[in-house]
Amino acid sequence: MSEAVRFDDVGIVQGGRTILSQVALRIADGAFVGVLGGNGAGKTTLMRAILGLVPVTGRISLFGRPATRGNPLVGYMPQRRAPLAARLSGRTLVAAALDGQRWGIALPSAQASREVDRVLEQVGAQALAARKLDELSGGERQRLLLAQTLLGDPKLLLLDEPLISLDPKRQAEMVALVRDVQQARGIAVLFSAHELNPLLGALDQVLYLGNGQAALGSVDAVITSESLSRLYAAPIEVVRSNGRIFVMSDTRIA
Amino acid sequence: MSEAVRFDDVGIVQGGRTILSQVALRIADGAFVGVLGGNGAGKTTLMRAILGLVPVTGRISLFGRPATRGNPLVGYMPQRRAPLAARLSGRTLVAAALDGQRWGIALPSAQASREVDRVLEQVGAQALAARKLDELSGGERQRLLLAQTLLGDPKLLLLDEPLISLDPKRQAEMVALVRDVQQARGIAVLFSAHELNPLLGALDQVLYLGNGQAALGSVDAVITSESLSRLYAAPIEVVRSNGRIFVMSDTRIA
Amino acid sequence: ARTTASAAIGIVAAENVYGDLAQRLGGQHVRVTSILSNPDQDPHLFEVSPSIARALSGADIVVANGIGYDPWMQGLLAASASPDRSVLVVAALAGRRDGDNPHLWYDPAVIPVYARALSAELARRDPADAAFYAGRLRDTLSAIAPVAQRAAQMRARYAGVPVTATEPVFGEMARAIGLAMRNERFQRAVMNDTEPAASDVAAMETDLRRHRVRLLITNSQASDSAAQRLAEVAARAGVPTVGVTETEPSGRDYTAWMLGELDAVAAALDTKAPAL
């Protein structure tokens, strides 16, 4: 089965409003997919639907099985992040997510400790883990959150705007980190962002949302001035130079 | 006096750490200045210093007078925004900032009402003002916050990352809005952002922070691959095409 | 509602002990309402209902205990000022001051003072029936006389005998009998709903264990675990326990209530302490 995510005629209605309708799409296993769309287009809602947190019509399948809540194959970094308990260590935060959904108490175990070490290492955050959360920079915290998504060997990562409030260097680092993990472990990634440029080099495909619809396309097909301008309903320019793509909205026309 | 902001040998130490040292700069009245710098470079601290909220050594002057707290010539949009009281109307929020620092009670007055109407109109938010804050999108809320900064005819706006979590279209709209207000009223603007592209078309100058230093430069001088790469300590490419500039960090090297 | 009873003198008593005596002294010429038949209601949350406030505002005579036992009475009286109302504060009649034991009705000398004062007040208000009130007063005084007599008898026999109690409810009567009451600080702490000090608990236990007291008096309406524990200590040490009640039990008059408790105390003091 090479399909990570499959939507068959999916519709989502929330608060009496249709967010998405008649969505059909297939995301291949191991693909790095950028999720684009204006504010309120439904990026977060789509991810929450994949997680089984939002009632949908139609069918969403993950790796051939119906999507359900608490699927261990999915790692998730939510967009809206509650203020973190500032005085706890990064390690405590990451460890809390390890089997956090299971009843009972988490007794210290060598195996659990190894698993936490493993994901911390994967994002290069071993040194951060001992420090208190309120001593970490935003970028460092985001790296810990990424580590959490890797617990328990997921086959699909849903990352909702992980670049927010990062500077260009940290944005690039975050994208590179996700890309490395994705390739090393051959997992599929859905990565939403308003900032296309740092992502473009890493993307296999683009999932673009707007006007209640969602469609998948290749980077070359979607990242064009014409299609992006239509997507965001604003003039957006795409420039290709030296094999690189730049996206920029035109501030002079407004 | 054509200087909006002037720093003479300014140093800022917080929590025992030197954030900025020996900063000297002059921002001309009416200039649109982009404030750049990596996470933790001190963008927010610099703005708070201009507002008189942070103890400094040296001297900061605004329009020829020493910077003090509560200067009515300065409008401010903070970066960290406390969760807004969701059930109140946008108009209530904006009106609360009108002379909000003065003791006493704000009795309904035609003059106050006109002033609120004026700033709402300037950002095109008259229609939003009657709605509850929790019914507004992030971009709409940000527009109300911008309206607040315009209360009482400031001559200097400090906008700390007003583009955060906006989609490209809204980013462009926000920049255009600020630019329009700035030009119509001839005021100076300090506008911080991690996202350079939406800003580039609007900027008169760039204030770039890093390594405890701050320096002002023209767009042409600062926005070059070399200087940005040094600023962010990461490979950043700047491409000029059709008289437009594109900035992009290189994700392939990381 | 002022048709049949229009002639009757309205009396509101804060506590039912005083109310019952008032009924006895005034007979058919009075209409009595007692506010607290249960003074141990949480004073924190005690709230007077409108009907009581109504009764109070129409009352001719109001009886209160005073010295902090019914502090809400002041406010209630002030709230419905009435120029022609007399207020009898028993503590004032008996010359007690703040800080004295507020369980005044356990003092056999106080009740006659109250009875005389109330009777005089009734006669003042209703001179036509003065003879009736005088007769009622005589009857009442002789009906309650056995309490003082019994206390005096017991004084002859038990004066100086050391006893203790979990609460100061019985304190005035113990004084009348001449019992040597110990552990008064402990009792005060329990009365005030606060925590007895460790040394007071220790002294209490030592008294019980070493038979330094001949009797433990408890409040039988209160069954908190601390009191239960002391009763157990007493039982183990062979010190007898007598329960008394703070309010007049329904269905008993003052004399029967007091005599019953005095008998129980006497019986307990007469039991021979077992050898340790």
Next chain:
Amino acid sequence: MLTGLFSYGFMINAFLAAMAVALVAGPVGYVLVLRQQSFAGHALSHVGFTGATGAVLLGLPPLWGLVAVTLLAGLAMGLLGERVAGRDVAIGLVLAGALGLGLLFLHFFTAYAAQATALLFGNVFGVDRATLLTLAGLGALTLAGLAAIARPLLFASLQPELAEARGVRLRLVSVLFLGLVALATAGCAQIVGVLLVFTLMVGPAATAQRLSPRLGVGVALSAGLALSEAWGGIVCAYATDWPASFWITTLSGAGYLLSFLPGLPGPRRERPPRRPGPGPLPAPSGGSSS
């Protein structure tokens, strides 16, 4: 059943006292709820106990001690817990500390303590004219204080960062406000009881904030609801002879729950505006890759 509602002096006093309390509790509570400081309001109503016992111990009028210590605790909470994080811990510790001290004072009591503790637990049917005047005076003082700090208080509550930048002294405002809450609580509690003050502060304010997004309307609504719930409670108490506090609490809770009814303004549901839609999306070209 309701004949004679106004024929008794104590009933008239009860209505007047309830009005004085409601008109203070409504606006003060509005800000309390807006700032999410209900716990502080509740805790302050306990703290008076320490002041009253301490004052009695020193031979001072208990009301002085009550007002003084409540004010002090309000200030302490404001100073300790200005930041929202950890604010509830600051309140909890001030509360525990004050009660512990009260317990110590009680320990030194030689008299029956009802005198001190009764002060905390007022009685709406036992309000006399002099108390009514005190109440009105304290209430006027509190409202005047609230009016004096209204603008910076509201600004600091809605947007602390911005208010600070505009010259509002957050800590001062926070401390002054808690002082006012303390004053209102201390003044009202001894007349109508701790329970009632708290109920009248939180219930109507929360309801008002659900019903109107406008500040002035909300504050007026809060005061109006508090007043009508207080008066309604007194009428119900008169009719049923059940305690007024119970009725007022019930009405206040019912009012809040009613504000969730669908027909009313302000349902929880978010109604984001449908933005002018973009044109049709480009047809997917490329399908699934890799």
Next chain:
Amino acid sequence: MLTGLFSYGFMINAFLAAMAVALVAGPVGYVLVLRQQSFAGHALSHVGFTGATGAVLLGLPPLWGLVAVTLLAGLAMGLLGERVAGRDVAIGLVLAGALGLGLLFLHFFTAYAAQATALLFGNVFGVDRATLLTLAGLGALTLAGLAAIARPLLFASLQPELAEARGVRLRLVSVLFLGLVALATAGCAQIVGVLLVFTLMVGPAATAQRLSPRLGVGVALSAGLALSEAWGGIVCAYATDWPASFWITTLSGAGYLLSFLPGLPGPRRERPPRRPGPGPLPAPSGGSSS
């Protein structure tokens, strides 16, 4: 002074009771403070009063009513106020409602109510063996319950959005936890008083969270601090003859304040890592424009 500390049965019982309470209050309080729910903890201790009164009215043992109503209120708070915004209003209204109901029960009271009133200040020197057993049983039950929900509880407290996505039922966990708090409070309060339970829940937990960033260490520290403060308070009470609750409150407050001392781990100051600096900035070229 301290001779004979263990020569009285009541002292031994006091130490044991304090231990049972502290070992429950420490861990439960740790989560309570982590979730910023001190107000809920405090409110639940009031609510027990209503339950006790109601049970007595129905002729049931007060402890049953206490536990039942407190559990119910914990559930109501959990259900009403799962979202942080408005949570304090939900607690406040449940609290007010429960107290109002308690007042109504009292109104119908004919029997003795002291069992319900003595709640605020318990009596740690008056614990008998049977009570000790009840206390130990309730404590064990609470700790077992806490252990049973520990993992999802912690996860939901730290990262609710993520926990929900991973299949944790937030509302269920929240309600179960408040039920446990209710159980702990109800069990302990009637033996050692509301004040003590609250103090031992909030003080040591807040101190522990300042002292260690690690969860296991923090919970152990919280329990250890609670135990040593409780025992220390009893010893001080024995030595000075002042109330134990006063001493325990004082020690708990002092412990928290001491944790702010500079030498200790976890000063408030933020120490962001100095990132490897970029090279020297390009020299400003262009000066001030326009």
